[in-house]
Amino acid sequence: MKKELLILGIETSCDETAVAIIKNGREMAANVVASQIESHKRFGGVVPEIASRHHVEQITIVIEEALQQANLTMAEIDAIAVTEGPGLVGALLIGVNAAKALAFAHNKPLVPVHHIAGHIYANRLITELKFPLLALVVSGGHTELVYMKEHGHFEVIGETRDDAAGEAYDKVARTLHMPYPGGPHIDRLAQEGNPTIPLPRAWLEEGSYDFSFSGLKSAVINAVHNAEQRGESIAPEDLAASFQASVIEVLVKKTEKAVAAYGVEQILIAGGVAANKGLRQALEHAFSKNPGIELVIPPLSLCTDNAAMIAAAGSVMFEKGIRAGLDLNAIPGLDIELYNG
Amino acid sequence: MTILAIDTSNHPLGVALLDDNQVLGEFMTNLKKNHSVRIMPAIQTLMKDCERLPADLTKIVVAKGPGSYTGVRIGVTIAKTLAWSLNIPLVGISSLEVLAAGIGRYFDGYVAPLVDARRGQIYTALYQGENGKLTAVVEDQLVMVDEWALRIAAMGKPILFVGNDVPIHRAILEKTLGTQATFASITEYNPRPAELALLGKEKMGEDIHSFVPNYIRLAEAEAKWLEAKGKILNG
Numbered sequence A: 001m002k003k004e005l006l007i008l009g010i011e012t013s014c015d016e017t018a019v020a021i022i023k024n025g026r027e028m029a030a031n032v033v034a035s036q037i038e039s040h041k042r043f044g045g046v047v048p049e050i051a052s053r054h055h056v057e058q059i060t061i062v063i064e065e066a067l068q069q070a071n072l073t074m075a076e077i078d079a080i081a082v083t084e085g086p087g088l089v090g091a092l093l094i095g096v097n098a099a100k101a102l103a104f105a106h107n108k109p110l111v112p113v114h115h116i117a118g119h120i121y122a123n124r125l126i127t128e129l130k131f132p133l134l135a136l137v138v139s140g141g142h143t144e145l146v147y148m149k150e151h152g153h154f155e156v157i158g159e160t161r162d163d164a165a166g167e168a169y170d171k172v173a174r175t176l177h178m179p180y181p182g183g184p185h186i187d188r189l190a191q192e193g194n195p196t197i198p199l200p201r202a203w204l205e206e207g208s209y210d211f212s213f214s215g216l217k218s219a220v221i222n223a224v225h226n227a228e229q230r231g232e233s234i235a236p237e238d239l240a241a242s243f244q245a246s247v248i249e250v251l252v253k254k255t256e257k258a259v260a261a262y263g264v265e266q267i268l269i270a271g272g273v274a275a276n277k278g279l280r281q282a283l284e285h286a287f288s289k290n291p292g293i294e295l296v297i298p299p300l301s302l303c304t305d306n307a308a309m310i311a312a313a314g315s316v317m318f319e320k321g322i323r324a325g326l327d328l329n330a331i332p333g334l335d336i337e338l339y340n341g
Numbered sequence B: 001m002t003i004l005a006i007d008t009s010n011h012p013l014g015v016a017l018l019d020d021n022q023v024l025g026e027f028m029t030n031l032k033k034n035h036s037v038r039i040m041p042a043i044q045t046l047m048k049d050c051e052r053l054p055a056d057l058t059k060i061v062v063a064k065g066p067g068s069y070t071g072v073r074i075g076v077t078i079a080k081t082l083a084w085s086l087n088i089p090l091v092g093i094s095s096l097e098v099l100a101a102g103i104g105r106y107f108d109g110y111v112a113p114l115v116d117a118r119r120g121q122i123y124t125a126l127y128q129g130e131n132g133k134l135t136a137v138v139e140d141q142l143v144m145v146d147e148w149a150l151r152i153a154a155m156g157k158p159i160l161f162v163g164n165d166v167p168i169h170r171a172i173l174e175k176t177l178g179t180q181a182t183f184a185s186i187t188e189y190n191p192r193p194a195e196l197a198l199l200g201k202e203k204m205g206e207d208i209h210s211f212v213p214n215y216i217r218l219a220e221a222e223a224k225w226l227e228a229k230g231k232i233l234n235g
């Protein structure tokens, strides 16, 4: 009998070339991330063609580093898990084709993974998942509430109708003339200011778990312009604090409502915006009143894009028997519920 | 020795297996279909038919561009990953050279492989066949077709045009070059994957990690950024 399951994960959906190896679904044997952020900074955001070019430059280097870090050879790996989508198509294609070549060269099973399933499963590298659970996914491209009744089963109960929370952060940061990526700058600035500027909260219709941040983003831009026209200036730290307060209030309240309605055991936070201090504090505060429910927030390095999360989700998918053929394609708008089977 | 050749740099998709002295098998289509979906199954089927396992491969040869950015990247990514993980040499060959190779070896004059690059531009080069070998006379480049026609007309030698995009530019080439221009038949328009394998056969392996496509062009955003930076520095 084989004693352990070794899954090699590959993630290239945006601007990180990442490869990781996970043992038995939960132990990190290797986790390598080559970030392109310095390259994209000069453009004020991720340029898809440049991201794709960097992935080709990095891919074999990162695979080699992961195997070295884990002190393993390809022969010892049980399966290759790869992000199939969503993401930038040209970027996804590099990971998908590298994964297919590896699977073919070494006759290994290929496991397709949804990027958001990966973000959720980053939490399993911290603690075992308890079902049913609710995951709040907040990143540059996503703002979603996902309900899971069991491993590998995803039900999206709420999602953004326009901008993702992370996108709103980047746009507001640009309005305040801050460098890309703006999220961490706003978060830091918000800690120094007070939420004195009235900004809207988009609750949408009664009972909806959906989000909308475009109105808030416009309100911030208008507040800056109106002040400029009056010859006044708004303290950027107060604007950052007010913006952040609005985003966090909506995220936390909607999560609280969903937790109550669905009666979950665990709340998982996932995605790059989960690194936000203000959000972490507000969630910890909100759920500390509720000791029956466990709140899990992964460390910063597992919140941003990485392949450990893809290998962790891939381990579960592998055991569920999910496989892809060598005709696997990259799907930029992949639906997470397709995996439910 | 078993060489696997991969070409997804333009619409034609090609795979070939070359043994010591013979072409074991070749697969080629000229379709506007998704290379990412079709290339690995094509490699798998050809290798199975030829009764070769990945571990039997001794070299990977890939068409490294110029061509479609995404297409070239698919082939190069697969080639790099296969070569690295099987621990065998990787050789990159110009996509234009592959196009010129088959017919060009035996043409008395220059061969101009051509791929359309939109807005009156083409990816092209000049190759010369001599004693069954091919040498580059003018290296791969991106150029306006009318400019190119004038330039090669001045060279005074017969020129053979090859490539699926030749019909798009034929009129202008004929107008400038007259009888100096010869046009290959459509059966020569596709780059032959076996030619790709053969072109890579004698070449030394390259550094796999740093191997990248030959895009010829910078990414648009980067070109603009450099231009803006130049203006600041010079202004």
Ligand SMILES: [Zn+2]
Pocket: A115, A119, A139, A271, A272, A304, A305
């Ligand atoms: Zn992500």
